[in-house]
Amino acid sequence: xxxxxxxxxxxxxxxxxxxxxxxxxxxxxxxxxxxxxxxxxxxxxxxxxxxxxxxxxxxxxxxxxxxxxxxxxxxxxxxxxxxxxxxxxxxxxxxxxxxxxxxxxxxxxxxxxxxxxxxxxxxxxxxxxxxxxxxxxxxxxxxxxxxxxxxxxxxxxxxxxxxxxxxxxxxxxxxxxxxxxxxxxxxxxxxxxxxxxxxxxxxxxxxxxxxxxxxxxxxxxxxxxxxxxxxxxxxxxxxxxxxxxxxxxxxxxxxxxxxxxxxxxxxxxxxxxxxxxxxxxxxxxxxxxxxxxxxxxxxxxxxxxxxxxxxxxxxxxxxxxxxxxxxxxxxxxxxxxxxxxxxxxxxxxxxxxxxxxxxxxxxxxxxxxxxxxxxxxxxxxxxxxxxxxxxxxxxxxxxxxxx
Numbered sequence: 001x002x003x004x005x006x007x008x009x010x011x012x013x014x015x016x017x018x019x020x021x022x023x024x025x026x027x028x029x030x031x032x033x034x035x036x037x038x039x040x041x042x043x044x045x046x047x048x049x050x051x052x053x054x055x056x057x058x059x060x061x062x063x064x065x066x067x068x069x070x071x072x073x074x075x076x077x078x079x080x081x082x083x084x085x086x087x088x089x090x091x092x093x094x095x096x097x098x099x100x101x102x103x104x105x106x107x108x109x110x111x112x113x114x115x116x117x118x119x120x121x122x123x124x125x126x127x128x129x130x131x132x133x134x135x136x137x138x139x140x141x142x143x144x145x146x147x148x149x150x151x152x153x154x155x156x157x158x159x160x161x162x163x164x165x166x167x168x169x170x171x172x173x174x175x176x177x178x179x180x181x182x183x184x185x186x187x188x189x190x191x192x193x194x195x196x197x198x199x200x201x202x203x204x205x206x207x208x209x210x211x212x213x214x215x216x217x218x219x220x221x222x223x224x225x226x227x228x229x230x231x232x233x234x235x236x237x238x239x240x241x242x243x244x245x246x247x248x249x250x251x252x253x254x255x256x257x258x259x260x261x262x263x264x265x266x267x268x269x270x271x272x273x274x275x276x277x278x279x280x281x282x283x284x285x286x287x288x289x290x291x292x293x294x295x296x297x298x299x300x301x302x303x304x305x306x307x308x309x310x311x312x313x314x315x316x317x318x319x320x321x322x323x324x325x326x327x328x329x330x331x332x333x334x335x336x337x338x339x340x341x342x343x344x345x346x347x348x349x350x351x352x353x354x355x356x357x358x359x360x361x362x363x364x365x366x367x368x369x370x371x372x373x374x375x376x377x378x379x380x381x382x383x384x385x386x387x388x389x390x391x392x393x394x395x396x397x398x399x400x401x402x403x
Contacts, residue, residue: 004028004249008256011217015260019215022259025148026170030249032241034174035066038138039073041170042111051109053080053100053124055090058116061140062177066115078107082123089289092122093155100127111136114168117185118144118292121168126152129165137168141181142189142248143293145267147171148255153276158283160276160386167259173248175241183239184291187362189247190236191297194356195271196226196254197347198303202269204343206391209332212265218257222266225250225257230356237359270383270394274299277383278371290369297362298369301353306380307393311344321400329396 005028012020029037042050050070054063059081070077080103082096090096100123104112112135114124121137121144128135129152137147146153152165200219206212229236229250235243257266264272275295282289315337321330333340348356354364363369366376384395 004030004253004256008221008253008260011221012260015217019260019262022150022167022262023256025168028148028171028173028252030171030173030175030245030252032175034172035062035138035177036069038066038113038136038172039069039075041136041172042070042075043073045111045169047110048075049108049110050075050077050113051080051100051104051107051111052077052113052115053082053120053127054115055082055084055120058120058140061115061180062138062174063115066113066138077113078103078109082120087286087288090119091155091283091289092119092126092153094157096123097127097130097154100124101130104128104131104133109133113138116140118146121147121149122152122154122165125149125165125167126154126163134169135166137171139171139173139248140177141185142178142244142251143181143185143291144189144192145251145254145258147173148252149258149264151258151264155280155283158280160280162264162387167255171252173252175245175248178248179239179241179244183361184294186236186239186244186247187297187357187360188291188293189251190229190233190293190360191295191300191357191362192293193226193229193247193250193254194353195269195296195300196222196267197353198271198300198307199265199267199269200226201307201343201347202390202392202394203265205340205393205396206265208336208339209329209396210391212391213261215261215266218261218266221257221260222254225253233356233359237361265390268387269390270303270392271296271299273383273386273390273392273394274302274379276386277379278369278375280386281375281379290371294363294369295371297353297357298364298366298371301350301357301364302366302376302380303394304347304353305350306397307344307347308349310393310397311341318400329391330400333396
């Protein structure tokens with residue numbers, strides 16, 4: 001059976017050199033016992049000084065064992081446990097970045113090893129980028145699709161900004177560790193994948209109405225990964241090895257699709273903008289953060305409800321704004337309405353999405369998350385400002401104000 005990285009490289013063989021270079025990782029290992037492969041890989045690369053970055057929970061899940069494995073191989077490993085903020089959350093913010101960057105400089109580290117979930121990886125990737133050393137990925141839960149991203153969503157004075165960083169040179173996804181992850185994080189990973197229904201639509205919408213660049217192979221890879229997850233939701237809910245393998249592979253494949261395209265369009269649309277909006281609101285209010293994938297799952301249902309309601313209105317409302325400031329995009333929406341409507345039908349409706357999330361015991365509503373009606377309403381009006389340069393139907397709907 002062809003491994004994931006080889007399969008993606010084969011599919012990308014016809015793309016330009018820059019696209020192929022973006023997925024030029026050394027290796028992706030997804031198997032039970034993958035943690036034991038980290039030390040031999042580091043020795044192969046002649047690394048002798050490593051920093052393992054984790055939080056208190058992920059250190060116990062995998063960091064402590066990895067530290068022992070590296071010591072046994074003669075590799076010096078310094079542990080950087082990222083400190084939580086006053087609410088108990090570990091955030092990819094200025095304080096966390098400085099904590100790790102200073103440790104990298106003080107220890108003269110040659111490589112950073114991210115042991116944890118999405119936040120730990122964001123801290124590691126930007127710190128590695130800033131200090132100009134490589135980093136290696138060791139996921140501890142199948143919770144997000146950002147393990148191999150080159151963009152780091154960083155909180156700067158409470159506002160989330162995605163900054164160019166580096167992707168990992170290698171990923172070691174140990175199924176023994178991943179199967180021990182809390183069910184809430186498995187559900188979060190599934191929720192993050194379910195968001196591809198709306199992100200793929202928004203990407204196509206942007207390409208049809210504002211000429212945003214579009215890469216068919218990246219869209220196809222993302223949709224195939226999504227459908228494998230949907231088809232194996234029962235195995236994921238039951239924490240079966242096959243289901244966890246499918247989920248982590250799909251999350252990594254989604255990340256590879258983003259790398260091929262060079263931006264996050266395949267995997268991040270209006271549903272992620274809602275999630276980021278809620279995150280920033282919680283920071284301003286001093287409240288503990290919600291799990292990213294849980295937010296994305298709920299946000300996907302909300303965006304699906306809105307988009308299907310817009311679809312029922314047809315193209316006529318868009319024709320009413322052809323004389324306004326947004327006339328150019330409105331004209332394209334009217335002209336492309338048949339294609340847009342066809343793409344909209346690929347987004348499952350609220351009931352189907354809710355049933356899929358219910359099977360993995362994920363939150364289904366904003367109320368389940370603890371997101372109030374007022375915050376939900378304001379996010380549906382304003383979340384497109386989170387990534388204002390990104391063309392989504394949510395942005396077009398809010399800016400044209402045809403209703």
